Amino acid sequence: MTQSATPSSAFARHRPTFLPRQLSDEELALFVGAGQRRELVAREMIFRKGELGRAMFVIESGTIQLEFGDGMPDKLIGAREFFGELALFIGNHARVANAVAAEAAVLRVIEHAAFEKLLQTEAPLLAQFMRRSFSYLVASEQQLIQSLKRRNEDLMVTLDSLRQTQTQLSTAERLVRTDELTGLCNRRGLYSYLEELRSKRLPGLRLGLLLIDIDRFKQINDHYGHLAGDLTLRAVAREVQQAAAACDLPCRLGGDEFALLVQVKDADELRSRAAQITSGVRGLRFHAPAEGLTVSVSVGGSLCHETADWSAWYSDSDCALYLVKGEGGDNHRVIA
Numbered sequence: 001m002t003q004s005a006t007p008s009s010a011f012a013r014h015r016p017t018f019l020p021r022q023l024s025d026e027e028l029a030l031f032v033g034a035g036q037r038r039e040l041v042a043r044e045m046i047f048r049k050g051e052l053g054r055a056m057f058v059i060e061s062g063t064i065q066l067e068f069g070d071g072m073p074d075k076l077i078g079a080r081e082f083f084g085e086l087a088l089f090i091g092n093h094a095r096v097a098n099a100v101a102a103e104a105a106v107l108r109v110i111e112h113a114a115f116e117k118l119l120q121t122e123a124p125l126l127a128q129f130m131r132r133s134f135s136y137l138v139a140s141e142q143q144l145i146q147s148l149k150r151r152n153e154d155l156m157v158t159l160d161s162l163r164q165t166q167t168q169l170s171t172a173e174r175l176v177r178t179d180e181l182t183g184l185c186n187r188r189g190l191y192s193y194l195e196e197l198r199s200k201r202l203p204g205l206r207l208g209l210l211l212i213d214i215d216r217f218k219q220i221n222d223h224y225g226h227l228a229g230d231l232t233l234r235a236v237a238r239e240v241q242q243a244a245a246a247c248d249l250p251c252r253l254g255g256d257e258f259a260l261l262v263q264v265k266d267a268d269e270l271r272s273r274a275a276q277i278t279s280g281v282r283g284l285r286f287h288a289p290a291e292g293l294t295v296s297v298s299v300g301g302s303l304c305h306e307t308a309d310w311s312a313w314y315s316d317s318d319c320a321l322y323l324v325k326g327e328g329g330d331n332h333r334v335i336a
């Protein structure tokens with residue numbers, strides 16, 4: 001490919017693509033003879049995108065920059081090349097790019113009337129010129145379609161990786177709120193649940209809090225080992241989970257302490273949930289390494305005052321739990 005005139009240093013930095021569109025000696029002579037000479041200084045505008053054109057241009061010397069915009073790369077064209085020909089082929093054609101002198105240049109401007117005249121006197125040469133010109137335009141369109149396809153593919157890949165990141169983020173967010181050992185919500189999960197509690201309330205139901213603490217859990221660890229302790233925590237977590245309805249939140253607050261935040265009709269329903277947990281845990285049976293182990297829990301509960309907050313609810317239920325522990329555990333007590 002023969003390159004056009006050297007672009008100025010400003011253009012060398014963001015050098016656009018060169019495209020071969022050089023006229024033959026005969027075509028050049030024809031257009032130089034028929035066109036008006038126009039001299040341009042660097043950065044002089046020839047036409048703007050969207051303007052209706054009625055002339056084509058042949059470059060005798062210098063470099064012209066075609067700026068298509070919309071993220072398309074600019075083109076630099078030079079001596080013996082031409083541009084703006086669609087205005088003559090189609091008539092009143094809106095320019096598809098800005099044309100600006102990249103450096104001082106000399107053009108031949110072929111107006112509509114001059115072109116019509118050439119069509120009559122130099123038909124074979126013009127037919128050859130037009131054929132070549134159309135082939136070039138078709139090739140450019142195909143190039144454009146290819147580049148749009150590539151851009152579309154790149155966009156799909158970016159979208160895909162964004163979706164993956166989104167999934168990873170929501171997985172990470174879920175993990176941060178989940179207790180690893182039992183799969184229940186952890187304290188952080190409980191706090192974010194409390195922030196949205198208002199939107200989760202069901203009409204006509206009271207809020208109740210049960211605190212569940214495993215009795216003498218340290219002894220279980222000491223006697224049966226830490227693994228058996230973990231099995232116990234998982235088994236108790238399942239019992240707490242089973243006592244929860246869809247609108248309730250079972251969670252592990254830490255160590256051997258669990259909580260169940262429920263929405264119930266009254267204190268009796270809260271008591272029956274507490275009883276379900278104590279009897280469920282009492283009935284647990286284990287395989288090795290916790291064979292022979294029996295477990296019990298103490299459950300303290302209270303109905304939550306609507307105007308109070310978590311720390312007040314916790315403190316009320318903890319008082320009830322303290323009473324059960326003081327009486328030897330394996331029981332429940334609900335303060336209404």
Ligand SMILES: Nc1nc2c(ncn2[C@@H]2O[C@H](COP(=O)(O)OP(=O)(O)OP(=O)(O)O)[C@@H](O)[C@H]2O)c(=O)[nH]1
Pocket residue numbers: 181213214215216217218219221225226227228229230233254255256325
């Ligand atoms: N296996 C196991 N043990 C844990 C875990 N987290 C805390 N613990 C143990 O749980 C025990 C809790 O002991 P305490 O707070 O004295 O409670 P307790 O022995 O149940 O005493 P009471 O509540 O008064 O009956 C400690 O020995 C902790 O090391 C855990 O994730 N796995």
